[in-house]
Amino acid sequence: MEKIRARRLLALSSSGCETVKLRTRRSKLYNKNSSSGSHSIFGVGITLFSVIFRLVNCLLVQTSFxxxxxxxxxxxxxxxxxxxxxxxxxxxxxxxxxxxxxxxxxxxxxxxxxxxxxxxxxxxxxxxxxxxxxxxxxxxxxxxxxxxxxxxxxxxxxxxxxxxxxxxxxxxxxxxxxxxxxxxxxxxxxxxxxxxxxxxxxxxxxxxxxxxxxxxxxxxxxxxxxxxxxxxxxxxxxxxxxxxxxxxxxxxxxxxxxxxxxxxxxxxxxxxxxxxxxxxxxxxxxxxxxxxxxxxxxxxxxxxxxxxxxxxxxxxxxxxxxxxxxxxxxxxxxxxxxxxxxxxxxxxxxxxxxxxxxxxxxxxxxxxxxxxxxxxxxxxxxxxxxxxVHQRGVLDVMGHLQPLCDSRDQPHVLFLMPCHSTPLYSHLHCQIRLQFLECPPDLSGNPGYVDEAATFYSDPLHWLRTSFTNTSSLPSHIVLFDSLEKEISVFLSENGFVKQAEIFHTHFPEGRVGKKIFIYNQ
Known part of the structure; x- marks a missing residue:
């Protein structure tokens, strides 16, 4: 009888241990699934937040680099x-x-x-x-x-x-x-x-x-x-x-x-x-x-x-x-x-x-x-x-030029700025004539090579007068930084150009770049 009782107690004890182990396993599995589920939800949340954050980021970057x-x-x-x-x-x-x-x-x-x-x-x-x-x-x-x-x-x-x-x-x-x-x-x-x-x-x-x-x-x-x-x-x-x-x-x-x-x-x-x-x-x-x-x-x-x-x-x-x-x-x-x-x-x-x-x-x-x-x-x-704020003028100026796309005349815009200062057709999307100062490097090894932009800035007034010898070749609009205005003011006045717009560009101008961009037209 004692042996039978001992066996029963051992069986009950063993059964209890198995029950405890089973409950522990279920608890661990539940916690794992719960953790996995919460991590999955958090992953969706962080993805959604990242998308919204970068879209806001996109809208709040309105300047040129x-x-x-x-x-x-x-x-x-x-x-x-x-x-x-x-x-x-x-x-x-x-x-x-x-x-x-x-x-x-x-x-x-x-x-x-x-x-x-x-x-x-x-x-x-x-x-x-x-x-x-x-x-x-x-x-x-x-x-x-x-x-x-x-x-x-x-x-x-x-x-x-x-x-x-x-x-x-x-x-x-x-x-x-x-x-x-x-x-x-x-x-x-x-x-x-x-x-x-x-x-x-x-x-x-x-x-x-x-x-x-x-x-x-x-x-x-x-x-x-x-x-x-x-x-x-x-x-x-x-x-x-x-x-x-x-x-x-x-x-x-x-x-x-x-x-x-x-x-x-x-x-x-x-x-x-x-x-x-x-x-x-x-x-x-x-x-x-x-x-x-x-x-x-x-x-x-x-x-x-x-x-x-x-x-x-x-x-x-x-x-x-x-x-x-x-x-x-x-x-x-x-x-x-x-x-x-x-x-x-x-x-x-x-x-x-x-x-x-x-x-x-x-x-x-x-x-x-x-x-x-x-x-x-x-x-x-x-x-x-x-x-x-910083360096936004070169993009804003394209918005000011956008109405030219609907003009019945044939606009000719001349950008008297450091080369590639502004985007062109990707920000206008119309076939008007756009001219700017170019500055490709010399690949032929010519020691005396000077690009067009450097030639212009060495003597802006002379470059303008030799490039536009008669009124029929004159551009309809000239875009320039304010730092250049004094040097070419004689050319602008004698050819009837009037300031159409002033656009803020930067508080910290460097070199040939000014604080503002001016648009002149005839």
Whole structure:
């Protein structure tokens, strides 16, 4: 009897344990599903917020940054679809690829087929498309950091990304640098920072290849990461022959076919770009800076108030993040070797920097609130100023010229401004005569070469009188910066030109650029 009772008690005890285990498993499964569900809802929320944020970002950037955001994209796209416009010397020399403008050409063609190709939509929709891609990159960066680090680090990295004044200023612009940065961020999300064994390289290699097609200098950022991947991979030959080479070859063939179609001849744009910009250093024609410029000015300005957090985050970062530090440093060093330097060239490494800023904010527990407040204040004001105020005149002037499209006369507008100061047909969308000062570099090696813009500014009055010898050749409208008005006032008055409009441009004029833009007409 005692044995039977013992067996029953043991059975009941065992049954109780199994019940407890089953309940524990159910509880864990429920918590996991609940966590997964809440994370899924949060993922939808962060995606929706990112889209709304970048669309607002797009609408609140109404200024001009550099001529390339029009002349290497929208102007080319407009000519591809509507068969009129102007292409700069880079396109005549086969220096640029048509793959990036083709994206906006597809938007233009769709609008044209639907008979909705108004100038407002032609200007806005390409930037909306760029904003949506930027929002997608923001979300992917958040999920990347969440996978590598804690949810807190992901949250603060995302916050830093949205706070960045330079990202706000650039990400919705139709610049090749903006697309290069978006593709670089997306590629990083599929790059094996953590583990190679279960990794599929196709996605990230495809995105890197696209970034290189859009802007060949994207290879600078990715070279350390690619070499590290090859070094760490156990099957190097398979990675190179079955992944890297097929992806690179397919992308290169596709981009070359696109270029050949639109150039109307066999051409290899990537080689032309390398030959003229690196071997012949043609970019130096547009300005040179000292070697340390990126370290002393470029990088600190682009990072802004994030710089202390970035440095602190680099100090705290784990071993697996050192590769990103190497990539950032390598990029700055390589670009420092080139004479011509611009802030936007190092924009693609900015998302890398945000990861270290997020790591820093998580550790700054007692200082987090003041740090967050400082980030918001020190980024919000410059972002709104450069987006809404600084250098807006060159876009506003196109709106003032828009009524000329409906004129029964034959308007002739002369832009007496530094070359490529304004967009042209992509912001007017009508075939009126537009003339501006050109400044292509001398590719023949002539030591005495002087471009048209330099010739004009050396003696503006003489240039005008020799260029327009009779009244029948005079333009109907002249657009100029206020700093030039005194020098050509005699020409304007003797030919009956009257000031039609004054348009604010910037509070900080430099060189040949003035505070205001004047429109004169006869």
């Amino acid at each position: 550099v001529p390339d955001e029009y002349w290497q994209s929208l102007e080319v796209s407009h000519r591809m679809v509507f068969k009129y416009g102007y292409e700069t010397w880079e396109w005549k020399e086969g220096l640029r690829g048509y793959a990036y403008p083709l994206l906006f050409a597809a938007v233009y063609k769709t609008l044209h087929l639907l008979h909705y190709d108004t100038v407002q939509l032609l200007v806005l929709l390409p930037r909306v498309l760029q904003a949506l891609l930027a929002a997608y990159a923001d979300v992917k960066l958040y999920h990347l950091v969440r996978r590598l680090e804690s949810p807190d680090v992901a949250k603060w990295t995302y916050f830093c990304q949205l706070c960045s004044w330079f990202t706000w200023y650039c990400c919705t612009r139709t610049l090749t640098n903006s697309m290069e940065t978006t593709l670089t961020t997306l590629a990083l999300c599929y790059y094996p920072l953590q583990s190679i064994k279960t990794h599929n390289s196709w996605k990230y290699l495809s995105l890197v290849s696209l970034a290189v097609v859009v802007r060949p200098t994207a290879l600078i950022v990715w070279l350390p990461l690619l070499l590290c991947h090859v070094w760490r991979d156990d099957n190097k030959l398979k990675l190179i022959t079955q992944h890297a080479l097929p992806v690179a070859a397919a992308t290169l063939v596709l981009s070359t076919l696109i270029d050949c179609i639109f150039y109307g001849k066999w051409i290899f744009v990537q080689w032309n770009f390398l030959k003229l910009n690196v071997l012949h250093n043609v970019a130096e024609f547009y300005g040179a800076h000292p070697w340390h410029w990126y370290f002393s000015q470029g990088f600190p300005v682009v990072l802004g108030s994030h710089l202390p957090l970035f440095m602190h985050g680099c100090y705290l970062a784990s071993k697996r993040h050192r590769l990103l530090i190497v990539s950032i440093t390598w990029t700055l060093l390589v670009y420092s070797l080139l004479a011509h330097k611009e802030f936007r060239f190092i924009y693609p490494v900015l998302p890398f920097c945000m990861i270290f800023c997020g790591i820093s904010l998580v550790k700054l527990r007692s200082w987090r609130k003041p740090a967050v407040g400082a980030l918001l204040g020190l980024n919000l004001l410059p972002a709104l100023y450069v987006g809404l």
